[in-house]
Amino acid sequence: MRALVLVLxxxxxxxxxxxxxxxxxxxxxxWADEITPAILxxxxxxxxxxxxxxxxxxxxxxxxxxxxxxxxxxxxxMGVHPDWNLINALRSQLPEQGYxxxxxxxxxxxxxxxxxxxxxxFPEAADRLQAAVTFLRDKVPLKVAVVSHSMGARxxxxxxxxxxxxxxxxxVGISTGVYLQPETFKAPVLDIYGExxxxxxxxxxxxxxxxxxxxxxxxxxxxxxxxxxFNGAETELVRHxxxxxxxxxx
Numbered sequence: 361m362r363a364l365v366l367v368l369x370x371x372x373x374x375x376x377x378x379x380x381x382x383x384x385x386x387x388x389x390x391w392a393d394e395i396t397p398a399i400l401x402x403x404x405x406x407x408x409x410x411x412x413x414x415x416x417x418x419x420x421x422x423x424x425x426x427x428x429x430x431x432x433x434x435x436x437x438m439g440v441h442p443d444w445n446l447i448n449a450l451r452s453q454l455p456e457q458g459y460x461x462x463x464x465x466x467x468x469x470x471x472x473x474x475x476x477x478x479x480x481x482f483p484e485a486a487d488r489l490q491a492a493v494t495f496l497r498d499k500v501p502l503k504v505a506v507v508s509h510s511m512g513a514r515x516x517x518x519x520x521x522x523x524x525x526x527x528x529x530x531x532v533g534i535s536t537g538v539y540l541q542p543e544t545f546k547a548p549v550l551d552i553y554g555e556x557x558x559x560x561x562x563x564x565x566x567x568x569x570x571x572x573x574x575x576x577x578x579x580x581x582x583x584x585x586x587x588x589x590f591n592g593a594e595t596e597l598v599r600h601x602x603x604x605x606x607x608x609x610x
Contacts (some may be wrong), residue, residue, distance in 0.1 A: 381478075383481055385413065388465055395442075404417070405419050418442050420451055420455045420460060420461045430459055430528075433489065434450050436465075438475060438535070450597070464489070469512055481494045483518075484517065485526060486519040504525075505609055507529075511535050517540055529550070530552060530576075533552070535558070537558075542575070548575060548576065548607075550578065551578075552597065554587050567578060572602070577607065
């Protein structure tokens with residue numbers, strides 16, 4: 361009898377450990393409360409999932425006199441927010457180049473969570489991206505592109521592989537260094553990475569280039585001297601993103 365109880369205990373314990381990671385909505389809220397009062401460029405908006413959960417996005421209209429070329433969804437990496445460092449540079453500088461932007465809060469885990477736990481959040485990430493696309497297509501009659509960084513690029517990869525839509529995609533330093541199901545990509549892809557990027561990103565650069573070469577309008581480039589976070593190279597990154605989007609969304 362005691363042996364049976366122990367077996368049932370271990371089964372229950374294993375079952376508990378096997379539960380998929382859940383988004384940390386409290387962490388999201390703390391960030392939203394912290395960053396929204398300090399937003400100087402753009403306006404906070406809240407989008408909703410079918411579950412009813414609302415998440416932060418920051419919409420910034422085209423800052424030039426000309427009509428916006430397109431609108432760009434900006435997707436951050438693991439465990440950060442839609443106004444974080446590199447993401448702030450992309451979302452605020454692209455409007456100066458003729459693009460509106462929508463920087464979206466993606467689902468996050470607790471601060472000590474490992475990267476291998478994040479794929480459990482990819483279905484919700486895809487739902488958020490679809491909510492962003494729907495919001496933009498209702499708001500502005502423009503093409504919708506996506507610029508994503510690191511883990512955010514993996515989330516966009518999942519979204520596109522599951523049938524999601526975008527008119528162009530800029531993937532910056534995808535954190536696994538590879539694309540999954542690239543045969544499903546229908547829009548032009550620009551793969552960008554830093555010369556001093558993470559080893560896995562550098563190691564698989566040729567593999568990524570080969571996987572997107574059949575997607576018309578796609579390409580790859582490395583930015584000299586840049587690290588994974590493009591510290592000090594943000595403006596150069598924006599310049600190359602603009603050049604690609606000018607061609608991909610015309």
